Amino acid sequence: MMISETHGNQSKILTIESLNRRIIAIKYAIRGPIAIRAAEIEQQLKKDDHNFPFDHLIRANAGDCHASGNQVPITYIRQFIAGCSYPPLMETPDFPLDIKCKVESLLSACGGRSLGSYTEAPGIFTIRQDIADYIHRRDGHPSNPEDIYLCDGVTNGIRTVLKLIMNNDLKKPSGVMTPIPQFPLYSATLSEYGIYEIEYYLDEDNNWEVNMEELEKALNKEKDNCVPRCIVVINPGNPTGKKRFSIKN
Template sequence: MSAKMLGRAVGSRALSGTVLRSELFDITVSLPRPTFTNQRTMASKAITMENINPNIVKLEYAVRGPLVIRAAEIEKELQKGASKPFKKVIRANIGDAHAMQQVPITFIRQVLACVAYPDLIEKGDFPEDVKERAKLLLGAMGGKSAGSYTMSHGIEIIRRHVAEYIERRDGHKSDWTNVCLTGGASNGIKNCLQLLINEIDGKPSGVMIPIPQYPLYSASLAEYGLEQVGYYLDEDNGWGLDTNELERALKEASTTVKVRAIVVINPGNPTGQVLTRQNIEEIVKFANKHNLFVFADEVYQDNVYDPNSKFFSFKKVMADMGEPYSKRELASFMSVSKGYMGECGLRGGWMEVVNFDPRVQANLYKAISAMLCPSSLGQVAVDCVAKPPAQGEPSYELWAREKEAVLSSLNKRAKMIADTFNQMKGFKCNPVQGAMYAFPSIALGKGAVEAAKKEGKAPDVYYAFKLLEETGICVVPGSGFGQRPNTYHFRTTILPQPDLLQEMLDIFKQFHEKFTKEHS
């Protein structure tokens, strides 16, 4: 087992002479107690595999795991002139829109440019609404510079604009003091998860997460020593959520775990489903029945493609339902990394916290203050999303045209990818109703399973590695997200531009036919 694999292995809480188990690789390894010397040439280490935080060893993040590391190595090999059966790596493993050649939204970039370099407000050829927005935001920054710290929870005027956005979206009041700007949605999610790190009645705290799930959740739960309580999404019914399954998962876990929260990702990652309003109401009733804190991961709220589907925020549904449901504790999350924006690198996002105990909210904000502040330019991008150009303003028509072009293209690619996989023998792919991913299942035969076992890999990991090495296509195996036993999946983004996506799918077809023959 390589050192890299070891670093990703899942470890027990005590690492001395320990057994490590990897989720992505079907390997169990016993580690002898390491020895260290005090020789001057080899000083002992302060942090060793014996005394490292075991939660860090336990943590895994498949989206940037072994396959992605290998993909980067292959790219370097190609740059050095290595002979491969392909000329480029196609990174379908991560939802990074601009890395896949999505064109930035002009309004966002123009405001960012003026805020980052204020001389452009007077010297640049920018629309008046861009200049006015830049002046407004600079006026809220220390020294009128994006290089200054902001308030820990974000610039007040931007928080107010986010609250106005939420009110327009939901038709219900939003208090701007409940809005906190974050370094992408991920930071806000982790901030809230930290509130749960505690034992209750002698039991560790647990969080219900969907299976399949976005690995941020499993990784963060491992990091914080929280217990993962998985509930399966129903693949045969469009990755829907069945409350009977929620009850099963909670009941089974409750013997050893104090279940305190539930995570819902809508639209879904990696599954691409959009929950119906009825489904959301059922989840809210379940959470209220069991006094669960609700995490609503809604970063793909702009990414809905199915004409029969519609995004409803958890906050709106809870408020529409009235008491007692409208009083349920909720944290909802949004990001500028997804949607039509795709500004992943700016690390802008927000969370709205609803119905918190004021003392708990004060402590949450206190903990956030220790991290100083999110990126000021990320906050600027948030402002452009929360308060886009209004009809009649100089930037409106271009903004509306660019937004529609991005979402329309994603809609076509969502259909293209599901249709193609469903034409391939052994594949089943639910329609991509929303988000940016497909999560098809593959029927891997006995030959493939045996070959995977010989290499010490899970079958879907083996398949994904073969795909990468033979075609340059990088996807993420389903075992990195969680899946029902004896089923195999992978996640691929729909982000490659149409020509590249078609090329990728054509290559995929050829590979799968070859793989099937070789492992028959």
């Protein structure tokens, strides 16, 4: 609530009518009505007098393996994070030598040997070097750590790239081709940024493959409404599970 200096009356500043219309238009199915209803049912299941013919829910909306109990936490990652966060742990015999070496390598690259110190904008160099070395081993092609930019999760990486490709044409919005079906992050982010979504449908009868004719059809249909800038190919496919796309064309 806020007091108006002019009239002295109270008025709501944030309402559905005053909110950013792009935010209201965002649809994020895996966090939508079904997930909200599931949370309500979970609270009701905690009561002894609930009327449901079951005692627990299995959430399948986000593919959370840890929450479903089907994936044991990876010890290596947790030991590494613990060692970097509290280095005295490395003085105990409870941690293997390879963990201690990795912790030492990272802390040596941090200002003040602290994980909480500020880093270079693209990320800690030694991590980018490790990634470049891995790409070289995996693909047989040299990789430059200076061309690698670290992000705090894939979501922010995708959002950063989408912001970079937006054009400055005030008459037409940027256009991005996105697969259907797709993970809702893309359509939600495009809506938030005011980017025009060019939907192309994956070929369900051909194991959810990308079809060149469908791409051309979708592009020709929408290119007058926007300035096409890029195409999204989710590999491996999400949510289809397609493992490898034939994208040579």
